[in-house]
Amino acid sequence: MRKQKFSIYEIPGWAVMLAIFGVLYLTGLHTEAIGQVQRVLLATGIKNADVPESLRNPDATAVVDAAAMANSEMAGAGLKMVDMQGKQVRFESLKGKVVFLNIWATWCPPCIAEMPNIQKLYEKVGSDKIAFVLLSVDEGGVDKVKKFIDRKGYTFPVYMPASQFPQEFHSNAIPTTFIIAPDGKIVAKQEGMADYNTPEVVAFLQRLASE
Template sequence: MRIVRALTAFVVAAALTVAFAAPSFAIPQKGSPAPPLKVVSTSGQQISLANYRGYVLVIDFFATWCPPCRDAVPHLNGLSRKYGKQGLQILGLSLDDGDEDVLKDFIVSKRLVYPVALAGHDIQTDYGLRSLPTVYVIDKRGNVADRFMGGSDATLKNMENLIKKLLAEK
């Protein structure tokens, strides 16, 4: 009997620990409004989701120390150059720990052609980030079109196909 009580107490304690130990990371779903964001770019520009209404927006969550994130930069720069005049916008949101000098050096060394800002913990939670890189594609109405994780060639190709489809929509 003592073993059953001890086991029950352990299960209850474990369940409460899981339930209350970590914040909830809800992942925005396809078709739902993109969570709001307000950031200041490394160049001092105030940026909010409202700035991108009417555009297809790619939000790239990355870190300067993340090899797959670094590898994705040339592809994102290429997308910006290829589709920018058709209405594509890219926003890089760094998860680096507040060191803006490291981030600025990264921007220069990788020749990023799109704005970059530090993503605060609220934004990370709102977008349910669990791994890097994570890219959200937001449609012209501000809704989540899809989320892509990792930087494989297949992932990048699927993302570009979605971008082309969204740009063609009125």
């Protein structure tokens, strides 16, 4: 009786996919793999960040009164953050600037997918009037997040919360991005991943910073 030879081509496709995902999961690379797939989705342009209509039209944007700005409370006031060098920073110290706040985590594939475009946006709109805050909600301390950022080569400012999370920054999704005007008010909110490296977002940030 002849032995039947085993062929790899006889393995069902679902079993191969399950094995591949199992290996990725065990090695911790599944987050990166999913993030890469979602990055391809961002490249299609169907997930571009929304820009509020009132801020696309210069005539519809009111000039912020300096005295009113000084007296208004900033969104997120009271939040303490720690940067990747362990230095504590108060969120309200950024008042008077445009703040691009992105809430993310290293275990979040959509966060990983949108980060290269956030890096490009950061490099493109470099200004002392625009502050970037990439706020990680990872557990396990600064070292884990710093290793991830260093490995990726990102240069935007990264922080972790060092106090209770403000109610106004709570969201049902991660990542979530807020844009805060110099007067401290939230003027845009995007839940879920998006491409922020667009002419519309660049113009939006620059216009807010120039007022």
